[in-house]
Amino acid sequence: MDILNTIISAIYYLFIAFISVLIIYNLIKTKDWKKEVIYIVILMPFLLRLFFLK
């Protein structure tokens, strides 16, 4: 069970990192300020997770 939890957590954090990169990429590329706001809002929880900030 513990090993399974570790594997699932590792996969989860890889997903988080991948999605964070996508969001940051889109944040840089977009020219619409409303989209920038949305990207920043949705980026925050991903970064908190990625950096283990509780």
Next chain:
Amino acid sequence: MKTKSIIRKVLLSTAGLVIVVFAGIEFYQHRHYKETVVIGDWVEVKKLGDYFEGIQGSVNDCNVFIIEGDEPGATSLILGGSHPEEPAGRLAAWLMVENARIQTGKLIVVLSANRSGTTVTRPSGAYPTKYTIPTSWGGQTFRMGDRWSNPLDQWPDPEVYIHCPSGQNLAYVDIRNLNRTWPGRANGTLTEKTCYAYMQLIEKEKVDLVIDMHEAELQYPVINTIVAHENGQELATLVSMMLTDFEGFSIGTEFSPKNLHGLSHREIGDHSDAVSLLFEAPEPFLDATRGITGEKQLLEGKDEFVIKAGEHGLLFAPMDENGWPIDVRVGRHTSTILQTFESWNEYYPEKLIVCFDVPRYAEVIKNGIGFYLKNHEEADNKTIVFE
């Protein structure tokens, strides 16, 4: 990329960061706020980890308050804070710890049965993080909590929660619900380990009677009642009759379903020698059709939308403009505990539990909860315990 665009992105990112920092500070302060308990020198304080090493040092290694009488008798365990979003259970336990004297038997009280759940509120629920009970010295502040353990302490949740040892499938989130993880597992999740620790406490302290205090939304049928394991059905029925006749409030009885697992009233009775009861008081704050979910609503228990639900026959408890104030809800619990002890003594005269100095329903309503809370600012440091 134009300079103007870069500046805008940096400014927006900074604004987002500032919001995160301010929210983070509020979350941190909530999680680390220290509540005070002022105890008499007759109260012994242990930790839950004293009964099970697996919980030692964790957020759920909570205080266990023990008040022992001069004469041997029955031992009762009172659990407050199984669901920390139901404050009447914690506050009633608080009044017990700060006021109760025991002549015969032993009283064991826990204020934060799921301490992890007291460090968080329901995500996106806009709950207040704290509430203050008015007192003669200004007020005493308590952490508002959630029904479940904090996901910071136990994560991730499974797709389906398979209860141990019954194998029953329960809602995934209930793997963090202290009242769905009884009797617990020594090598399970934090919440399961916590229940296991309480089962160890029940066994080692030879507990005869367990009382688990809760509150419920008015749209939930199990309300204003005592839920009893079959080993406590007669006792609960007598308590219900006595309270309804003599204390001026109505309380029913429900029998614990044999096929619904993980709940204290079922599993403690099944896996120990203790009689297991669960008390439910009404809390409009929890109703789905409530209005503003603020401290005022939490403490006054008044809500026009819940009244409207009652007009449409959607409630299982009466609701009017007087609401269900916190004093009423706490007073119901203290009187039900005291009446349970008195009725217990009629059934088991060879194993008594005699408790005094705890206010009953009418006294709590008349004087308010704050009247019975002790001022930590005037207390000797040796008598202050942080919860």
